[in-house]
Amino acid sequence: MDELGFANDRPIKAAEQDLLGRSAFAKNLAAAIVGWKNQESLVIALTGLWGSGKSSIKNLAIQELIATPQLEVIEYNPWEWTGQEKLSASFFDEVSRAIRRKDKSKDGKKLAKVLRQYGRRINASAELVDGMTRYLPLFLGSALVTSYLGTWTTNPTVQILMTSLSGVSALAALPAVLKKAGKFLVDRAESLDKSAKEAELTLSEIRREIRALLAKREHPLLIVMDDIDRLSSEQIKALFQLVKGNMDFPNVVFLLLFQRDIVEQGLERAGFKGGEYLEKIIQVPFSVPAMSNERLESVLFKRLDAILASEPQLSEHFDSDYWRGMYRKGMRPFFRSLRDVYRYTSTLAFHCRLMRGADVAEVNAVDLFALECLRTFAPASYEALPRNKEVLTSGGSRRGDDQAAKSQIRALIDGIVALAPQDHRIAVDQIIQQLFPTLDWVYRNRAYAGGTHARWLRESRVCRAEIFNRYFELALPLDDIPNSLIHALMLLLPDNAGFCDELRRHTKDQQNAIIDRLESRVDEFPLENSDAVIVTLLNAGEVVDGEELSMFSFPGAVRVFRLLLFFLQRHEELRVRSELLLSAFERAKGFVVVERLLMSEASARSDSEATDLDEAGYENLRQMFVVNLLAYASQDPDAFIAHWNFVSYIYRLNRFAEGAGREWTQKHVTSVARFIQFAEAVVSKSTGYSENSVSEHYFVRTGSLEDLFGIEACKGWMDKVDRASLSGKPLQAIDLVAEALGRHERGEKSDYD
Incomplete structure (x- = not known):
């Protein structure tokens, strides 16, 4: 695992890498192999699902076996070869070469030689028959070619064959194809010549010599074949025929590794009864030891801990309670092997790095962990989520108990779940429902108040429409407001100039989005710096772009007013709120925000509703607003008339100072x-x-x-x-x-x- 957390998913090779306690099993397997000495071969099978650790157990066993002197361990990978002829030929060549390399004794050299001879003898006739079957129609197509080829060899058998074919040929074939046929016969003839020169022993005599040499060995010859379940049906059949038909020798042990159901299905397609066929060949079947959930989860959690340790932005606000529920109810069934753990955590580490943010995380860590689980193990369901953003994030506050809408959404979610593998659908359904509590109105008839939605936004949950896209684009969309910006503005709240300068750098829409995001975090504004924060918010109302009120959105100034009001409400005493506001207004212009606060207070008083300022504070603020606004307006009448909020200001002066607004206009509109x-x-x-x-x-x-x-x-x-x-x-x-x-x-x- 590198610094990004990637895992190569390769089998372990040493006991110190064993995370699942398989070393004892591998050690006992090795001891049983070393102790085997019999006049027949032994075929051991180690079966298990892909990723269950078969190859790792094999490597651990081999590590034990290589410590035994005079024990040859030969690893042969059959899936590197295609076709029965190549499989058989390569097998004997590989075994012979391995013995010659590892056993320098006289008997060892002799065994290597006779095995090579044996392989060539049993393959020669099969190759000739197979080749003749393929090329016979072509041979019959040209008497000239067959006559010509007959002159290339002195082998009597081949010469007779060529003469016979030449006599019955009557048709011509394409030169390029005939060239292939000719090359086949030449190669086979040369092979037969070589075999004849090497020895004149019969096949039975070679087998007896092999048996005698193997019987003299103190330790068995171990031949290991892994990944048999990767072979085609015909290759699987050929491999088992090779093992049983041509290598039934003493002191030979085969260790075969495969997923049993895949091999049985392959044998079935090849015309055998898979289970019964394997029982006739395999004397000692083993299964990979069952893995305890505790051990597997220990490996998973250690890797997740390592990822979080390297990404402090994500770990800083990691919700352990939310994680436990997400893992226990939804994610746990996906992890059944180490391969599952490695596949998941490798890409998770990469995506965590993408979304960790500059100063703070741009996503919720638990949501990212859960979505990565879907992306890895149920990709079709994962890919369907971004296509249904509106349904997943809108909630049901406006739909109430609309049964038709609920049925439609249930059917849509069921369709997304059905895209997952059959054995994962329940888990996928649970993950989706936990990721999107906005669906609770459908499944649990439950709606959430605004405070809960604000918390989801504050926590960067995927269920919020403002955050949703970044989880699937795996980057911040161009128009998105990064959490790092909100974090920076939170730190700047006591710094009026710094906060407003940062706000000015953004467009009107971005400013509105920023203020909305800050509203979700108003409970985190520093109360100990309340006076400075209020000054900042009053001035922020002057910075935001003026816009017309519409039925679809609040103007920026109204958003800032809400932000100020929610912050003031964190102080329980009305007197304290009033004193803080009056003190701040003495140092900040803030007419836009104060005007809206006065309008809210005046409306609450006329309707006998609860107010946010005490009576004295309200009266003092109103008088201060009128005096300061008139002074500001008179300093630069042209700028005041051009202000986007001019009409509202004049109305407010009329109301709060008995027509002072109209008087100001009549006094200062002195030119065309x-x-x-x-x-x-x-x-x-x-x-x-x-x-x-x-x-x-x-x-x-x-x-x-x-x-x-x-x-x-x-x-x-x-x-x-x-x-x-x-x-x-x-x-x-x-x-x-x-x-x-x-x-x-x-x-x-x-x-x-």
């Missing part, structure tokens, strides 16, 4: 240019939505002209405006004011008046 500015400020917009289009309508309320400036004053300035010199928005504004004055003159009212 300022009147045009005023006209632009009082233009309102309404948006209409139809099935296929969105329409915008601009208007000026006659009531606004009277409340903010006065009808007669407006008429006086309208007579001075040269419309011919105007264009664009200024001309539009003047025309709309003229329409409003006309309606007033005629005693008419529009839908907006």
Whole structure:
């Protein structure tokens, strides 16, 4: 396992790597093999599922066996060869070569030689028959080729064969194909010549010599064949025929490793009764020892601990209770072997590094662990999740007890679960339901309050729509707000200038998203720095982009006001809230936020509802707001009239200071240019939505002209405006004011008046 946590999933080779306590089993297996001495061969099978540790046990046993002198262990990988002929030929060549390399004694050299001879003898005839079967039609196609090939060899048998074929050939074949046929016969002829020169012993005499040499050995010859379950059906059949038919010699032990059901199915396809066939060949069947859940989980948890230790951002807020429930109810069934553990933790480590964030984690660690489990073991179900984001994250607060909607969503989730392997579907269903408590309204008829949703956002849970995409894109989407930014702003809360500078760097939509994210963490704002935090929030209301209120979203200023209000409410005493706010307002302009706070307080008092400030605090704040706002407006009248919140400010001054807003307008609108500015400020917009289009309508309320400036004053300035010199928005504004004055003159009212 490297520093990323990757595991190569290779079998262990030494006892000190044994994590599952298999060393004792391997040691006893090795001792049984060493002690075997008999006049017949012994076939041992070690069976188990892929990834259950067969190869690791084999390696541990071999480690024990190589300590025994004069014991040859020969590992042969049959799946590297294809076809019965190559399988048989390669087997005897590999065994002969291994004995020649390991046993330098006279008998050892002789055994290697006769095994090689034996392999060539039993393969030669089979190869010739097989080749003739394949090439006979081609041979019959050309008498010229067969005659020509007959001159290439002095072997009488082949010459007779060539002469016979030459006599019956009548057709010509393609030269390229005939070349292949010719090469086959030449190779076979040379092989037969070589075999004849090496020895003139019969096959039975060679077998007797092999038996005699093997019987003299003090320790058995161990031939290990792994990965038999990777072979094709024909190769599996050929391998077992090779073991039983051609290697039934004394002091030979075969150790065969495979997954039993796969091999049995392969033999069935090859025309045998798989189980019965294996019973006739295998004398000693072993199964990989069962693995205890405790041992396997110990390995899994150690690797997870190592991942978290290397990713402090993820481990800092790791929810152990949530993890225990997720693992016990959903993830546990997926881990049945070390291979499962290694497959899972290797890619998990990589994805943890991707999503760990600069200063804080960008995802919830438990959600990431669970989703990685689905991605590894139920990939089709995992891939279906991002296609159903809205259903998974929307919740049911607006749907209530809509049984039709519930049935539809249950069917959709069932479809996602059905994409998983059969034996994992229950676990997949449990993981999905734990990842998305937003589905509880469907399964448990349970809805959650806003505080719970805010906590899910604060914890970066996948069930929140704002966070969902990053789990599947495995990166922060371009328009996403990283947790590290929220973390940085949390640290900057007592620093008014630093916080506002950071906020200015972002677009209007990003600012709104940032403030929403901060709202979910308002309980973490530092109470010990309350005065400084309130100053920051008051100024933040001046930084956010002004926007029109719509039915779909709050303006940025309203969002900041909510943030301030929720923070103030953490102080239980109304007096303390009032004192903190008044102190901060003396040092911060903050008109946008304070105006909304005063509106909220005034509304609560008129409706006899609970307030957030005490009476004295409210009155003092109102007076301070009027004085400071009038002073600010008089410093730069042009800037004040151009402010996006100008109309609201004038109305507030009218209400809180008995018409002070209208008086200010009449006093400071002293030129045609300022009147045009005023006209632009009082233009309102309404948006209409139809099935296929969105329409915008601009208007000026006659009531606004009277409340903010006065009808007669407006008429006086309208007579001075040269419309011919105007264009664009200024001309539009003047025309709309003229329409409003006309309606007033005629005693008419529009839908907006």
